[in-house]
Amino acid sequence: MTHNRNNKTAKKVFRVWLPKITTMFIKDKLLDLLMKRNLSFMSDFSETTMFLIVLLATSTVLIPLGLNQNQIAIAQQQKLQGFQNNQTSSSLTKQQQPTGISFQIDNMTFSHHMASVNGIQLHYVIGGHGDPVVLLHGWPETWYEWRHVMPALAKNYTVIAPDLRGLGDSSKQLTGYDGKTVAADIHQLVTQLGFKSIFLVGHDVGSQPAYSYAAAHPAEVRKLVIMEYIFPGFTPPPLEGKVWWFPFQQLPDLPEALVDGKETTYLSWFYHNLAYNPAAITQADINEFVSHYSAPGGMRDGFNYFRAFPQDAIQNENYSKTKLTMPVLAVGAGYIPAFGGNVTINYALYGMQALSQNVTGIQVPNSGHWIPEERPDFVIKLFNNFFGGNTTNTIK
DSSP: OHHHHHHHHHHHIIIIIHHHHHHHHHHHHHHHHHHHSOOTTOSSHHHHHHHHHHHHHHHHHHSOTTOOHHHHHHHHHHHHHHHHHHOOOOSTTSSSOOTTOEEEETTEEEEEEEEEETTEEEEEEEEEOSEEEEEEOOTTOOGGGGTTTHHHHHTTEEEEEEOOTTSTTSOOOSSOOSHHHHHHHHHHHHHHTTOSSEEEEEEGGGHHHHHHHHHHOGGGEEEEEEESOOOTTOOOGGGTTTOTHHHHHHSSSHHHHHHTTOHHHHHHHHHHHTOSSGGGSOHHHHHHHHHHHTSTTHHHHHHHHHHTHHHHHHHHHHHTTSOBOSOEEEEEESEEGGGTEEOOOOHHHHHHHHHBSSEEEEEETTOOSOHHHHOHHHHHHHHHHHHHTOOSTTOO
16 A cells, blocks of 8 residues: 555656646746847857757647647636636726726826727727827837827827737737737727827837738828837848747747746846836836736737737738838837847838838937837927928937
């Protein structure tokens, strides 16, 4: 009997605890490698390939055996449903805002709302008066990235800042992260609000639906601003295969497994290493963003925007056959530590030159990737001048 009990105990340790310990060890080591090693510009393709092979090889340990994509998705949805049923909110910037609740930024009033669009629930913040300006945030952020820009714009414009599909307080979705679908979300929101013609701004992954919106509804976008985005299918040759998080975050399931419980560590790497001035995004700001991305389904949905890149590339190629005719402003960073310091190419401009026939480029001095937060003063002047028809060349 004692021998049998010892055998059962040993089998349980081998079957249950050894995989868990192994998973924890590999997960921590890989994430440590990912965060501490300078992977921004890998020296050659073979190094990138070997790195991804190591990650892929561990997926059999990190992802439960026998679970297919549908089962994983169902489990995530069940976890998310339980979270939504039990969560409460004590802050205007936390999950699940009460609709219609007003708040102030710099003595300017804004309010939270939810809209049913394209089969989802889309959260958005609105305030101000005048012609509509729609601001589409990037990853890993939410509408909150525009907090320093919104009050000044709201003096002359109706400012609309949605949380993109799956992000922030918008509903979590398993599919629909390509530019065309997300653009349809935003177009339906704009239509519901009673606007026809808008000024449209996209930053980072928010630039893809901004472009897709303009391409699908060119008569309804008066002017378009694209900020800090490498368009799928139109990547500048110097950056081809050089941005490590693009292929990593396109892997199915593995990124979620590696960063689970370490969302603050992982996301903080981007806030710090893509910034000229890291202090522009405070720890309180990071906590705000992480509170959304660490919620059930939050990291998955953020990664899904990168997983949609191949589909975006096809859509962009098709859209490029008819170039945009409205004025386009392509805004790039001046200095990004993860890219080696001084940025020599405006990659937003590179892409838009293939997609638009009326584009102007500008690089923002003393700013990294997070331009609305690092240089809100510059952005406010830039937008006011561009939307008002004035030159953008004298802004400093």
